[in-house]
Amino acid sequence: MMITYENEFWFDRDEEGSRVFQMFPNVFGDTRGNFTEIFKEDCAGIPDWMMTSSWIKQINRSESISGVFRGMHAQQGKSCQSKLVEAVTGNIVDIILDARPQSSTFGKCMCFELSSEKKNRLFVPKGFLHGFFVRPSDTKVSIFQYIIGGSVYDKSSEFSVNPKTVLDIIGKTSIHVTADPKILRELTGNDLTLSDKDTNGKDLVEFLEDVKHEFDTNSTLWYK
Amino acid sequence: MMITYENEFWFDRDEEGSRVFQMFPNVFGDTRGNFTEIFKEDCAGIPDWMMTSSWIKQINRSESISGVFRGMHAQQGKSCQSKLVEAVTGNIVDIILDARPQSSTFGKCMCFELSSEKKNRLFVPKGFLHGFFVRPSDTKVSIFQYIIGGSVYDKSSEFSVNPKTVLDIIGKTSIHVTADPKILRELTGNDLTLSDKDTNGKDLVEFLEDVKHEFDTNSTLWYK
Numbered sequence: 001m002m003i004t005y006e007n008e009f010w011f012d013r014d015e016e017g018s019r020v021f022q023m024f025p026n027v028f029g030d031t032r033g034n035f036t037e038i039f040k041e042d043c044a045g046i047p048d049w050m051m052t053s054s055w056i057k058q059i060n061r062s063e064s065i066s067g068v069f070r071g072m073h074a075q076q077g078k079s080c081q082s083k084l085v086e087a088v089t090g091n092i093v094d095i096i097l098d099a100r101p102q103s104s105t106f107g108k109c110m111c112f113e114l115s116s117e118k119k120n121r122l123f124v125p126k127g128f129l130h131g132f133f134v135r136p137s138d139t140k141v142s143i144f145q146y147i148i149g150g151s152v153y154d155k156s157s158e159f160s161v162n163p164k165t166v167l168d169i170i171g172k173t174s175i176h177v178t179a180d181p182k183i184l185r186e187l188t189g190n191d192l193t194l195s196d197k198d199t200n201g202k203d204l205v206e207f208l209e210d211v212k213h214e215f216d217t218n219s220t221l222w223y224k
Numbered sequence: 225m226m227i228t229y230e231n232e233f234w235f236d237r238d239e240e241g242s243r244v245f246q247m248f249p250n251v252f253g254d255t256r257g258n259f260t261e262i263f264k265e266d267c268a269g270i271p272d273w274m275m276t277s278s279w280i281k282q283i284n285r286s287e288s289i290s291g292v293f294r295g296m297h298a299q300q301g302k303s304c305q306s307k308l309v310e311a312v313t314g315n316i317v318d319i320i321l322d323a324r325p326q327s328s329t330f331g332k333c334m335c336f337e338l339s340s341e342k343k344n345r346l347f348v349p350k351g352f353l354h355g356f357f358v359r360p361s362d363t364k365v366s367i368f369q370y371i372i373g374g375s376v377y378d379k380s381s382e383f384s385v386n387p388k389t390v391l392d393i394i395g396k397t398s399i400h401v402t403a404d405p406k407i408l409r410e411l412t413g414n415d416l417t418l419s420d421k422d423t424n425g426k427d428l429v430e431f432l433e434d435v436k437h438e439f440d441t442n443s444t445l446w447y448k
Contacts, residue, residue: 032294032417033287033365040282040376054278059262059371061312068256088285088312088367141257143312147283152264193256 009110011125012103017049017082017149018125020096020110025119036119039147050084050123050149057081058148061088063141064134069192070144071131072097072161072201079157080223081150083130086121087114090142092132093183097166099208100127100223101215107208109170111183116143126150127223129161135183136190160201163194169204233334235352236327241273241306242349244320244334249343260343263371274308274347274373281305282372285312287365288358293416294368295355296321296385296425303381304447305374307354310345311338314366316356317407321390323432324351324447325439331432333394335407340367350374351447353385359407360414384425387418393428 009020025036037043041052049055064070072095075081085094097109112122114132124130134142151157167188211222233244249260261267265276273279288294296319299305309318321333336346338356348354358366375381391412435446 030419032292032419033289035284035286037377038283038285038369039280041280042376056263056265056280058264059283060259061262062259063257065257070256145262152266153261195254195256 011105023121061145067136069133072129076157079151079154083124085146088143091115094132097129101212162201165204235329247345285369291360293357296353300381303375303378307348309370312367315339318356321353325436386425389428
């Protein structure tokens with residue numbers, strides 16, 4: 001068997017496949033190096049909905065230098081995505097934020113360290129915003145890979161939330177922070193390298209107010 | 225669109241999905257690093273049979289130090305696999321050998337360089353033996369990833385062919401070698417690091433004779 005998943009992190013659930021959890025592949029090491037199974041159809045011990053190949057809609061990979069922040073991203077409506085994210089090389093601090101207006105953990109976020117050494121992965125359900133950054137103290141290029149369920153890339157439904165507006169509230173809303181305080185200081189105390197698209201992204205507080213209002217008045221969820 | 229595939233290499237075909245070809249993803253680079261799409265369902269321009277998610281049965285990754293050779297591997301019968309292989313970091317010399325007894329290119333092999341810089345990938349159809357090595361002159365660890373179609377890992381149908389018996393005939397049988405002569409000298413002139421399983425693998429010539437005999441007498445293909 002390839003994978004065990006350990007801790008489940010406390011965010012509210014709204015349906016099957018909406019819990020946040022960490023996965024560890026088995027790593028088979030010898031004098032040559034090591035070998036891991038990243039995905040296997042019908043793999044025992046893993047949720048059925050994930051381990052059928054039809055779950056996979058897209059696989060992306062990015063390389064990022066020290067100080068880069070990519071996010072916070074999501075796709076709306078029927079193009080909404082869930083993600084299984086990992087660091088293939090180096091270390092990544094992953095940030096997820098529960099943006100499901102009917103959730104008891106609405107607006108809560110989590111920072112989580114992913115490393116190529118541990119080979120841990122994080123499952124990010126639909127309805128969450130997702131981003132990650134490479135700490136300024138990490139001098140190597142980090143390779144980040146994610147398997148996407150739900151939908152392929154759809155430019156018309158894609159949006160960014162400006163990470164600066166997320167960092168403004170981080171620490172106030174975190175519900176489970178495995179990243180140590182030093183990482184949080186690095187995250188909030190440095191000029192992170194962002195794309196123009198992310199810099200010009202939505203304001204988090206406004207976004208959350210909008211989706212909450214839409215849900216309260218029309219029972220409409222932005223991610224369905 | 226994510227991927228273009230360039231050259232097709234001349235090996236005989238026996239059905240759809242049995243040609244050998246190289247793929248290049250589009251690489252979107254900026255000051256942060258770069259971004260590539262590794263797989264996308266229903267991606268225009270790519271063979272239909274590959275770009276549906278149900279093609280993916282398994283995804284594996286290995287890390288190998290300088291001088292390691294992994295292979296030559298295949299699975300038999302209904303568990304036979306096709307593979308889309310790439311180097312995520314470093315450089316890899318990939319070796320494939322046509323082991324389809326009814327093929328006009330039966331017994332022919334190809335050495336092919338895959339690099340994380342070029343981000344090129346090679347499609348290896350069913351009926352081929354596959355292996356790769358990290359050149360002794362490459363001092364970094366190379367990460368190799370492959371997406372598998374056809375079947376998940378099945379220990380009972382898996383086998384190795386001893387790479388030394390492949391290297392004995394390399395150069396005599398090559399039909400398209402993109403690797404430069406220096407690489408071939410490194411491949412044949414060094415003590416490569418192998419697993420016990422691969423060291424104790426089948427003898428290539430005997431294997432080819434057996435599968436040819438089985439096809440000639442019973443019309444049975446080892447990979448179907």
